[in-house]
Amino acid sequence: MDIPYTVEVRPDTGLTNGKIGIWLFLASEVMLFGALFASYILIRTGAPSWPRGDTILNVPLATFNTIVLISSSVTMVMAWASLMRNRFGTFRLYMGATILLGGVFLVVKYFEYSHKFEAGLFPSTNNFLAIYFTLTGLHMLHVIGGMAVNAYFWGPGAKLWKTNPQWFTNRVEHSGLFWHFVDLVWIFLFPTLYLL
Amino acid sequence: MTSDHAADIDRHVKVYITVFVTLMALTIITVVISRFHLPVPIAVTIALLVATIKGSLVACYFMHLISEKKLIYAVLALTAIFFVALLALPVVTHHDGFWLR
Numbered sequence: 001m002d003i004p005y006t007v008e009v010r011p012d013t014g015l016t017n018g019k020i021g022i023w024l025f026l027a028s029e030v031m032l033f034g035a036l037f038a039s040y041i042l043i044r045t046g047a048p049s050w051p052r053g054d055t056i057l058n059v060p061l062a063t064f065n066t067i068v069l070i071s072s073s074v075t076m077v078m079a080w081a082s083l084m085r086n087r088f089g090t091f092r093l094y095m096g097a098t099i100l101l102g103g104v105f106l107v108v109k110y111f112e113y114s115h116k117f118e119a120g121l122f123p124s125t126n127n128f129l130a131i132y133f134t135l136t137g138l139h140m141l142h143v144i145g146g147m148a149v150n151a152y153f154w155g156p157g158a159k160l161w162k163t164n165p166q167w168f169t170n171r172v173e174h175s176g177l178f179w180h181f182v183d184l185v186w187i188f189l190f191p192t193l194y195l196l
Numbered sequence: 197m198t199s200d201h202a203a204d205i206d207r208h209v210k211v212y213i214t215v216f217v218t219l220m221a222l223t224i225i226t227v228v229i230s231r232f233h234l235p236v237p238i239a240v241t242i243a244l245l246v247a248t249i250k251g252s253l254v255a256c257y258f259m260h261l262i263s264e265k266k267l268i269y270a271v272l273a274l275t276a277i278f279f280v281a282l283l284a285l286p287v288v289t290h291h292d293g294f295w296l297r
Contacts, residue, residue, distance in 0.1 A: 014265045023268050027275040034282045042286035059227065066223050074216045077258045081212070084205045180258045187250045190223075191243035195230035 007166045022174040026181050029142075033185055036135055040192065043127050051128055053194040056121070058112055062194045065108045066186065072101035073183040076150075076176045083169040088161055091172070095154045098179065102147040109140055132193050139189060142182045149175045215257045222250050
């Protein structure tokens with residue numbers, strides 16, 4: 001039996017099932033990160049003193065990573081736009097660039113983490129580092145998850161384009177929504193942890 | 197694909213590029229402002245304001261929220277209410293738990 005409402009919209013919701021599904025998932029993600037942001041506020045306001053992020057963390061590297069992630073959001077949306085324009089080859093290029101930029105983000109994060117560990121700075125060192133590693137670690141897991149899905153659509157999952165291009169385009173749009181959300185979270189993490 | 201549809205997507209692509217340039221500019225502005233070492237309440241207000249503008253641009257244009265269906269707006273409105281309540285919890289518990297005692 002075919003999965004219902006993958007291409008045509010449900011009459012009652014006016015949406016495909018995939019679209020409403022990904023937005024409900026993102027709503028739960030907002031609450032997940034929201035809980036951690038609330039923890040951050042609680043820990044920070046309850047602390048007698050709180051360090052400025054730039055005295056501990058590497059702002060130039062994080063700025064570079066912000067630019068990388070924003071760029072990857074643009075390549076992601078361009079990948080979807082390429083499918084809408086019926087240009088599969090261009091889709092592959094943009095999707096490949098999105099995955100690559102995700103990889104660059106992770107490599108930079110690896111160097112950031114390594115530098116902290118070498119300096120003897122661990123999550124157990126203090127509350128600032130505990131919340132820093134928790135928030136950025138969870139965010140990094142999301143980057144890895146998004147890259148895995150994008151890689152699937154770049155590779156084996158792209159077979160669907162030949163049999164059902166509209167469904168494939170919708171799927172890429174949904175994975176794009178997740179990827180933009182990951183970018184959106186970083187947009188708030190960057191000033192909160194590094195600059196304030 | 198109709199020519200109207202293609203022109204529509206071309207218009208979208210131009211918007212994406214404009215949003216991209218704006219996001220880059222706002223990122224640089226955020227970093228530059230942080231160099232001034234403003235008092236914490238002012239620095240937090242400015243940083244979160246700029247981040248909110250950036251986040252809204254991503255949500256509205258890259259995530260197409262500017263032209264979505266009502267049901268998605270309803271889901272997000274509900275999420276926003278709970279999100280604000282979640283962030284307000286530390287605030288209301290901060291002053292000796294006055295509201296939640």
